[in-house]
Amino acid sequence: MSAVRSIVTDPVGLLLSRLDGVMAAGKGWRARCPAHGGRSRSLSIVAGDNGAALVHCFAGCQIHDVLGAVGLTVGDLFPTRDLGSLTPEQRREVRRAAAIPKWAGALDVLAMEANVMLLAAAQLDEGRSLHPDDLNRLRIAALRIFDAREVLHAR
Template identity: 40%
Template sequence: MKPTGSDTWLACCPAHDDRWPSLTIRATDDGRKLVHCFSGCSAEEVLAAVGLTFSDLFLPRAVDHLVQPEHQPFPATDVLRAIGFEALVVCASAVAVFAGKPFSQQDRERLILAASRIQAAMTVAGVSHG
């Protein structure tokens, strides 16, 4: 796990075979812990892989306490670090296409996966498309 800022970290996801760090973790001022895997693992899968549940991420609160959703739950630099490899996949695909190299079905599927992971990262980061 590598700290990326105040109360934020980037790590390899324990829920899948992660070669590049794709998991970002953030502790909020009100005691919540936010986790997101940019490779697509659910928070529940990530927590289960380390023997935790959602209740382990939150401090006990009164039932009537409402928590406002985070507008941008993860710093942009963490999001970029987490999807850096996916950007390389897209670039390598573009180079191959422009060079006229054959593009297999497996190559297409990997490119689609990279694009979907980048799209998901933009959504989590609160980046609009307009």
């Protein structure tokens, strides 16, 4: 994050440029929600006092899903990327958004390593012993699961 500390962006312009069906409405804009699709303009975008983009999907989509669908994160909604200028709640939000890809990666690892375990169990079940390489792979699987656990516990 240090490389982008002082960059000032135009979050509303950035977001609008990635949305479909954008139409001026009231004090802001309406657009089709990229997260749940559909034809109606259920996404509301308003420029906040500080230049931040305020986004709301009236169909109930989570902000992470809406932004993720167009390749953005919560941090992209704020005009400066200087975390020091954010309120504690905004900072928490940015950190939470940043952690989601890591959590998804950790869950992928868990699913894959569970498969490795199942394969080994099936082999043992057939009365075949495990090759030393397979045993080694199981140890690696255990290490990866512990790593994934660390990621999921990190705040």
